[in-house]
Amino acid sequence: MTTHLEFVSVRKSRGDFTLTLPDVSIKQGEILGVIGNNGAGKSTMMQLVLGLITTTEGEIRRYHDGVHIDEVGVWKEEAGFVFDDLLMYDDMKLKRLGKFLNEQYKHWDQQRYLEMLALYNVDPNKKIKKLSRGMKMKAGFAMALAHRPKLILLDEPTAGLDTKSRREMVRLLKEAQSEGTTIIFSSHILSDMEELAETVWLMDEGAVLAHGRVGELKERFSKNANGRIVPKEEGNGEMISLEDLHDYYLGGELD
Template identity: 35%
Template sequence: MGTGRGPAVRTSALSKFYGRHVGVVHLDLEVDEGEVYGLLGPNGAGKTTTIRTLLGLIRPTSGSAEVLGLPLSRGVEIRRSTGYLPGDLALYDRMTAAALLEHLARLRGGLDRGRMRALAERLDLDLDRRVRELSRGNRQKVGVVQAFLHRPRLLVLDEPTSGLDPLVQQEFQALVRESQDQGATVLLSSHVLAEVQHLADRVAIMDRGRLVVVDTVDGLREKATKQVELDFACDPPPALSSAPGVREVRVHGRTAVCTVVGPVGGLVSAASAYGLVDVHTHDPDLEDAFFGYLGGADHVDA
């Protein structure tokens, strides 16, 4: 969780336009120092534009931001204290993985060779092979190692587990938790919703360049749309449609399938007066909340 020491990232009315194309619009974002902050949204939502702007890789059209207490004009200093794994990872393919990692480490001021080898061992990465000989998953491992290698104060991870097998994904999650325990802040952009659900303290959902909602994972789940099945001894009563939070009721014989937003207690109380026999609920997850805010699965990143 956040440490209460102040924001590691703060934006104020941050906007970026590419001609007529919207990147981000009036973005007010605050990431507390020491927290894991999930950034979600479909293609074109503005996640990558936000990240590149924060790192000084592109200039904002308007608005302002501070990263680790520094203005965006001090981008070189920001990047030295940041571990960045881009979603479109590109590597020098003629070098060995070890040589490439050593080169990147020296650009940041020094190399901890022991840590490099320990991280590679944890991720099952062969440091002696040339990058061009590596599979997509192993290239991604190189990217993960370079992001964590210098124990940065801020980790900015854009689709970090793309191409990684499940066991390596688990090791990656352990690295994130360890980094947080050591005081690092993590900004995690991913379309793997289960991953964000397991790691993030708070989640921001973006759509079409705008911030839609910010909440804890539990808070988003509580507000998510739920499916509740009610079994009755006789035909379900019409009164169910007016119960608190009910958005839709579909009747199949003596079973009513209710779409509910928020707590289901009011619905169950209303149904209990009409011969309610059994209740079946689907415990919502972050995916339910995500789809609910964005209006359906056809709008999600794939």
């Protein structure tokens, strides 16, 4: 697998907060799940990847199909993203917004966009300001996938969605990955993370406390007689879950 993103000595300072990222590569077609408490730095990391903000130190190297892309603007044409709000023109109807985005993305597929809105029962003739938070997330997801991007970044994409909509979103993400799309997403819903993520980052207070393939991280630990998560050699051999990993790194188990 070719490299899609490469983090090299990345630090970002914002006031009293500093985000420090490990020197790692994300492969093309990989699904990376980012887990962290509020304020961990998940959104800041995604903004750095998209080039919305710049690093204080280090660099993020971006590639498409193994080719290094120096210009972030060129690279972003092949990226889709969904943040926790739809930051678009409030008075614009979704159908018109699709036509506007058609002018921004050379691979925009208006039919696919409208089909996904229909799948989620989102009225394309509604103005953005008339949409609920959940409907905005659904519309944002349709926008992110409509131009068949090589990379998708999603910041809490399933927040506020009903179970049926979440299942449909998971299905579409799996479909996108099968076509070679790289996916980076954060979520507090660990069942979604368990189903989708191949690799995970566990983040807290601007640091990545652990990262790697989900199965390999789980194999490092087990539970003792009291149900506490401990190193594998000290446990009873019971397989732990992603939720257990979350509790160990982010829920105070390390104290």
